[in-house]
Amino acid sequence: MKVAIAxxxxxxxxxxxxxxxxxEVTLLERNAEHIDVNAIPAAHWRLGDACELSLLESVKLQEFDVVIAATGDDKANVVxxxxxxxxxxxxxxxARVNDxxxxxxxxxxWGVDVAVSTPRMLASLVEEAVSVGDLVRLMEFRKGQANLVEITLPDDxxxxxxxxxxxxxPRDATLVTILRGPRVIVPERDEPLEGGDELLFVTAAEAEDELRTLLLNPQQR
Known part of the structure; x- marks a missing residue:
């Protein structure tokens, strides 16, 4: 897979x-001081502004499978x-979201399939660590309008x-895995659930409330 990182x-x-x-990784960097081929010798390095069509054409960006906009400038990442x-x-x-x-x-x-916001991800991880009995959204997959969410089942x-x-x-929700202590469990049909299980789902946003009710308040269904 060919990956370009700006x-x-x-x-x-x-x-x-x-x-x-x-x-196959190509790094695009406009600041000459950040070019250090010896740091990652197996990567291809190109000096230039990743927002300039001439640079993108010169590296034949149309041949790449993935572009990662990882600069510290949100405007540059969006462009x-x-x-x-x-x-x-x-x-x-x-694309990286700085602010x-x-x-x-x-x-x-704006052409973004997946937006990665470090502050939001850190906040989600904190919520995931302390939240039992609630649904926590860990990541958004913009292209498919789906989210990665976590629900920790209470002990009772x-x-x-x-x-x-x-x-x-719900129709637009899929159980991806079960985390049980140090174990990562493939959710086979006959796998029994336990209190304290962390369930990871990929789900459409509109199915989240139904998923929350199903797992945490089944008596309300």
Whole structure:
């Protein structure tokens, strides 16, 4: 897979290091001081402004599978996302949101498939760590209008001992995995649920309330 990363600061480099062993990675950076080929020698490095069509054309962005707009400038990330999608038809565009107040911009109308807001993700992880008996949204998948959500079953859950197949999930919700202590459990139909289980779902936003009621307040159904 070919991946272009705009921004070779701490975030961009960290992403590149994670991907470079398995994928062909190109780093785009406009600040010459941030160009350090020896830091990630297996990556391709290009000096230039990722918001300039000439640079994107020179690296043949249309041949890339994924573009990651990871600069520290939200305006640059939005512009690159739009260019990647509209001018080069890149299949997958991931954009970093630096200021949560700008998050409303990072949607499919600006070419963004997945928006990653570090403050929001940290807040979600804090909520996930302390929230039992509530639904916590961990990540938004803008392109498909779906979310990754987590529900921790309380110890006295009425679902304790009942198999996964008894869950009559909303049409637009899918159970992805069950986290039980150190175990990651594939949700087979006959797998019994337990109090304290962390259930991860991919679900449409409009199905979240129904999912919350099903798992946490089944007597209200």
């Amino acid at each position: 921004g070779a600061g701490a975030v961009g480099r960290s992403i590149a290091r994670e991907l470079v062993d398995a994928h 690159l996302s739009l260019l990647s999608k509209t001018e080069f038809a890149v299949p997958r565009v991931v 949560p107040r700008n998050e409303w911009l990072f949607d499919e109308s 859950t009425p679902w304790g001992g009942k198999p996964v197949k008894r869950l009559e999930l």
